Each structure stands twice: as C-alpha cells, then as structure tokens.
Amino acid sequence: MALQDRTGQKVPSVVFRTRVGDTWKDVSTDDLFKGKRVVVFSLPGAFTPTCSSSHLPRYNELFGAFKENGVDAIYCVSVNDTFVMNAWAAEEEADNIYMIPDGNGEFTEGMGMLVGKEDLGFGKRSWRYSMLVNDGVVEKMFIEPEEPGDPFKVSDADTMLKFIAPDWKAQESVAIFTKPGCQFCAKAKKALQDKGLSYEEIVLGKDATVTSVRAITGKMTAPQVFIGGKYIGGSEDLEAYLAKN
Secondary structure: OOOOOOOOOEOOOOEEEEEEOOEEEEEEHHHHHOOOEEEEEEOOOOOOHHHHHHHHHHHHHOHHHHHHOOOOEEEEEEOOOHHHHHHHHHHHOOOOOEEEEOOOOHHHHHOOOEEEOHHHOOOEEEOOEEEEEEOOEEEEEEEOOOOOOOOOOOOOHHHHHHHHOOOOOOOOOEEEEEOOOOHHHHHHHHHHHHOOOOOEEEEEOOOEOHHHHHHHHOOOOOOEEEEOOEEEEOHHHHHHHHHHO
C-alpha cells in the first residue's frame, strides 16, 4: 500500500457535499480547517464493527478533554455519502463529532489513504488513521500499520490525546442506567457533571429494560451507576463515592 506520513503538509483542497436537514450544503476544507486546531480520525466505513464499537465512541466520549487541551473540533472522515454519515451520527448519538462525508474519496485519495477493500465488497475506502491539523497543516499523524485486516492500534482517541497532552490521565468510563422523569437520575447526572465526569446514559425503556438492570445489579430501581467496571449503586451511593474520590 505504501502509505505516507504527511506531517508538515497541507490537507487536500476538497469540497464536501453535505446534507443539513432537507438542504444541501457545500463545505470546503477551508471552512473546516482554516484558523483552527482540529483532530481528524478516518476509518473504513460507517456502521462497521470497530468503527461503531470503539473508534467513534471514544473520540465522542473524550471530546471535553480534547477541548480543554486546545482542540477546537473533532472530525470523522469516511468514504460514505452524507446520508449514511448523518444516520450513523444519529445512531451513535455522536453529538461531539463533525461527520465529513468523503463520498467520492477525493480527500482520502489526496491524503494518500485510499485503499481497495474489494475483498469485503466495500470498493475503495479509507485506511484507518488519525491526525492533528493546525490551520490546515498536518501537525501529527498516527497511521495504522500496513498489515492484513483492519488494524486498530494507534489511531485511537487515547493515543492522540496523550500526544497532545502528555500528562493527561484517562478518566475511567462511566455508565448510568436512568429512567425518564426520574429526579434521582437527574441528581446523579448532575453530580457526575459537577465532577467533570463524562458518562454514557442507558435509558430504560429505550436502550435497555428493567430486566437488564435486575440481571446486572439485582435491583429494579434507577439510577444505577458503574465507574471503571465497578458497580457504585444509586444516587446516594454515587454521592458517597464522589465525596471520597
């Protein structure tokens, strides 16, 4: 494949065809990069397993930490059309990520990252990589090793954030089961927010059922909070935990 590290070079000049609501909107690379310091991560395809389970969610989760360390925005690039990218963003609730639909592969080809995925029936797609771009110039690239399959070793959010902020320490992942209209759930979420802790909310009746909560915790009430793989409990348990940590 002979992929090249383009650190120190300008990003390709491309106009992306995007869809906002019922309206077409052309977005240029100048619109996206000029005068900004941004993180870009590119992947083989929307809705594909590693992209949906790991790559996109972690960048979305760590958006606040990137912002605190001087990053203006985070962009996700894929050789997919705007309808697919918009649907994927909605499905993943990736509100912190700006989706770039490189439907014709022009940007990806200009970066030297367009590869053939015909064996999977994908056609031409992007190799997986990430980069830090300052005012349109690539400051740093993390390119996945050229090996069979779809390696995911260096283009992850944690690697990029540690490059930008070497002293940054990863926050333990937080998940909270909630019910709509639950005042104790609102209290627990506010407590996490006041501590600056990002979290994934699992809404009962939408994302899971009471059966899941009972199977995992032995309880049927909400909220139920987990931090770093450890079961914390309800809102009062969370309050006590946060007071100690």
